[in-house]
Amino acid sequence: MDILRLGPLVLPFHAVLALLGLGIANAVAAWFRRARGVDPGPALWRMTVAGFLAGRLFFVLRHHDLYAASPWSALNFRDGGFSALAGWLAALLTGAIVARASAPLRRALLAATLAGGAVWFGATQLNQAMAPAREPIPPIAVQRLDGAAVTLDSFKGRPLVVNLWATWCGPCRREMPALMAAQRANPQVAFVFVNQGESAETVRQFLAAQKLAIANVLIDPARRVGTGTRSLGYPTTLFYDAAGRLRDRHVGELSQATAREYIAGLDRLP
Template sequence: MSASLEIGPLALPYTLLLVMVAVALGSVVAQRIGRRAGVDVEPHAFRVLLVAVVVARFAFVWQYRAAYLDAPLGMLDIRDGGWNAPAGLLAAWVAGLLWVWRRRALRAPLLAALASASAVFVLGTIALALLPQNEAPLPGITLARLEGGTTSLQSFEGKPTVVNLWATWCPPCQREMPVLQRAQAEHPDVHFVFLNQGESAEVIQRFLVGHRFDLRNVLLDARGQAGAHFGQRALPTTLFFDATGRLVDQRIGELSQATLAQRLDALRPSPTTPP
């Protein structure tokens, strides 16, 4: 199963859609019950949602705070998708309970909204985890290397492998490239593969030289074979494979140093895991 719903060039991760559905349902429930009780609950529901979002982001930032030391303003850039959902859900309940304790008229609509949204989110998360996942292995696709010659993607098996689908014209691809370059230098135990989609060697070389990027494993996917194989057309998309070449995670959209660190932590076996 793909990790996103693709509508033309737009790719919406299912996790984001799940949050949107949960929030929408909670809002509808709050309005209907509040209307019957003669209470305007919408401002309070919005404040609860705001608390949940802020805490979910703060909890993630705190967990990976070392990754934000070089660029602290990156903490505010939510485009990287860094959230701690359990912390946000807990914060929503704490805030909601505090509000209904102070204003008992809010009890029925606000708690009903929280309960319905939480149920959708929890059950949806469980359903997504139980659905068959796309654990496709590294494909036997042979592609041209930027410096000449060819390489099969399967040749990267044996180490955890990060495959980044990108293009020079893609602004989020450009923004995340320094993060990936730094990770490539800091993690020699991980293969980083930069799979350009549909551009010529001259265009790619000019881009890398112009931005002073020093990357290994830059491959040319002129016909978009890898994107078609994994069912991904959105750029950037980053695929994470374990040492056996099995796809274990993917990120659609821009990576920050923190969200990349989160996935690299999950990619490596724990010290107690037998080889």
């Protein structure tokens, strides 16, 4: 499972699992506070903040060349750009420092951390084990802006990035310049931008108004690609390997840095 839909809200499943682990950790902390008179809650939140900041900082430093031109964009963590390893190490170090002088606090904090971490890790592994086989690029017919028909699977043969978007979608509009830059920086990868549910004229006007020079902009008035790929919200970006197998799915806004991470992952695949 890649996404979770709660009414009108569409959430990346990995974010839901992280929140679930954090909730379990805080529930264990609350039990220690009530039953043992030891409150690891404040220390747990310090660990959470430290891990969040370190995970983001490590990611930004890894892609410093992309953030140098617009440093403030590093604060826009909606792209999901984090280093899990750096975050965990920072969180554990913070916990060790905060609880070093109190054995009861160390035990309570360790129990809360292990409980939350076990739930997050176990649920993540179970979700991966239950994931369906790598889905192929669907042979769905879409249209170029000039009206010519083309099937999505005709782009098979090299790594492929399929972005599902709409002109009325705020995150879609924000990520377009970053994806345009990623397209230019990765000529070995095919980028396809499939507009969902709008006309060619609407898309042409949008591209002209935003001064976007993007190749492979297609329209899918019936939203068949979204339905065929089980994409429930926009923007959704699908990453296929050269054999045409789905390898990753990103729900929500992408930055050039997160796009680079996904593309690098495709290059490492057999």
